[in-house]
Amino acid sequence: MKKLVVGLAAAAVLATMGIADAEGAPSSVPREGGPCYPSEPASGDLYCSGESGTWKSRSVRNAPKVQIGSACPQLGKRAIVVGTHGEATCKQSVRGLTWQW
Numbered sequence: 034m035k036k037l038v039v040g041l042a043a044a045a046v047l048a049t050m051g052i053a054d055a056e057g058a059p060s061s062v063p064r065e066g067g068p069c070y071p072s073e074p075a076s077g078d079l080y081c082s083g084e085s086g087t088w089k090s091r092s093v094r095n096a097p098k099v100q101i102g103s104a105c106p107q108l109g110k111r112a113i114v115v116g117t118h119g120e121a122t123c124k125q126s127v128r129g130l131t132w133q134w
Contacts, residue, residue: 063088084118093120099132106130 059070069081069088079088090111098115099105105112105123108130114121121132 061088065090101132101134103132104128104130105132 060073061067061069063069063073063076063079065079065088067088068086070086071081071083073081075081075091076088078091080091080094081087082089093111093113096112099112099121100115101121105121108123108125110123111120112123112132113119114132114134119134121134123130124133126133
């Protein structure tokens with residue numbers, strides 16, 4: 034009985050810390066780039082990438098693919114690079130705003 038009570042208490046502590054849910058399955062706090070477990074459901078604009086085990090933005094995945102070095106519309110915007118799974122970020126360069134690794 035004592036082991037059962039200790040086990041339930043440990044599960045409750047882990048659940049409140051965001052380390053496991055009430056059933057003991059691992060869980061995480063959904064934040065872009067943060068770790069996740071494939072069993073976790075999508076959360077708003079974020080989904081758990083099975084490739085990297087991190088939370089990814091659906092808006093980046095669904096945006097048009099871009100070429101590195103080409104002009105981009107808004108500083109900080111992100112998109113997938115043509116022919117890769119890599120992400121580019123819109124950054125300032127000597128040529129203005131361009132897609133960069």
